[in-house]
Amino acid sequence: MAVYKRTYKTYTGALTPDWSRFTVLSRYTFSTLFDSRLFTAYSVACMIPVLAGIAFIYFIHSTTAQALLGMNASRNPNILVDGNWFLNFFQIETIMAFILAAWAVPGMMSRDFANQALQLYLSRPLSRTEYLLGKISVLAVLLSAITWIPGLVLFSLQAELEGHGWGFENLWLSGSIVIAGLLWIALISLLFMAISVWVKWRIAATALMLAIFFVLPGFGVAANAILRTTWGKLIDLPYLMSVIWVHLFRGNRQFRHMAQLDLVPLWADWTVLLGVCLISLLLLNRRLRAKEVERG
């Protein structure tokens, strides 16, 4: 289709491999997200707790640094890198990940749905699964980069500096970091994507995401008070997540009102969170179609 000839010509050149098509979506989504300076700045800001964590671990292992500040970390029993420390770090990072996802997801999904562009994607050699994979991989990379990957980096640094078999003794912590990170990523990615494809208006979608995490727990508390039960906590997603994290990181009983963490059984926590992921997938499956079918 040369410009000077102004005639149509079919394309007969090489094609990219079939499996790689979803990466086009990821590449363009990344590029669009990072076109926003504010988003880029926030993504960089998400690394501040990681840097602070690295500095802290270095500090407690460096006698020179402690001497410079006139402190002795070994004498203070509260200065300790253990499951609780990683849990605290993780809580901060997951809040930052939550904000990042709530910011990114409505924009990257609703733009395809607002003007029915999905039919253009699916009229090409791209399946619905690949479309979803292309979008979710962006979130997986972004959120991993600020949750479990820095968690593992800090774990490795601590194991290296501590020595004396600390790494092997606490190897379970690395598993906890990965599982807790992946669970959080799966939950917020799928839930936010499902909300974004059903609520095409970006602002409304963001509001609904925040409502699910911050308003819905209020209804749970009200239900508990009225019905004199504790099962209302099952609609409090941050609470359910915290309970699972505390168990995964073997947090101590004093951590974050541990007494409140036994209100519902652990199996119920897992069931609800996995159920939310499953329902989100079903909602996505229902909506990710080239054409709406009016049943009649």
Add this chain to the structure above:
Amino acid sequence: MSAVIELDNLEVKLGNRTILDRLQGSLSGRCIGLLGPNGSGKSTLINTLLGFYPPSSGSVRIFGESVQQSSRRLRALIGYMPESDAFIADMSGVRFVRYMAEISGLPKEEAMERAHEAFFYVGLGEVRYRKVGTYSLGMKQLVKLAQALAHGPRLLLLDEPTNGLDPQARQRMLQLVRDIRDTHDVHIVISSHLLRDIEECCDQVLILKQGRVAALSNLEDERKANLKFVELEISQANGFVDAVERLGCECAAFAGGRLKIVLPENVEIRQIYRLAAEHTVQIRRMNYRRDSLEDIFLKAMEGVPAAPAMRMDASGRL
């Protein structure tokens, strides 16, 4: 010519409604028109060709391959221009088309090159860096065409391409379709409820009514047949009528120098010109019958039980 699309008792149900009802036929034209009133199943047929709707029974084949079994491979060969809005508003036009071309499998550099070319080809070269959301309706139609063309498909599916266009933009769109058709590199399927759109571009037409095939006709053959009927308005006879009759034509003369001539198979129109020159007869007006599609359409609509309020206006709109 080998079949582009083969319909074999194709039935599509959406919910409990039968939208396409046992469609049967083989479409092999360079430019195939899907004609029918609103709700006749044209868009559903296009969506079925793309694999969006699975057939409830029967099958459909494109270039000899089953749509159900080779959907992905076939979609790589298809360019689709949907009827409704379909774009990413906050992307620049050229970036949007490039993006779509890359999803179709073109490497980055080729996708970029062809996106620019497609924009110049459809006449939007000057505005290719503007965001698609800021385009006018006519421009959005052209962007949809550009994204359907950029990856160089072998089959173009155009769903109501002239919808909402002013007469000038409509002519521009139809001219583009004819240009693409004439390259002989691609087959085109145009769905429309405008007889003139189909007549101006297509060489084969499938007329649908209430989800059924009402007619399948080769317009080229019809046009050739209709060339045999000629209406003339001439200055004076000068023995011209006798000469025409001696050629073997049936000829009827009317007041005001009007003649109606039926040409036999072996007589070409240029022989009439020659006779007119020999008899120094001035041909003031000549008409071929141009309403062949309308005839076919009306016959088709009579053949199948019709919806009560189906009429055409002066522009050929149903």
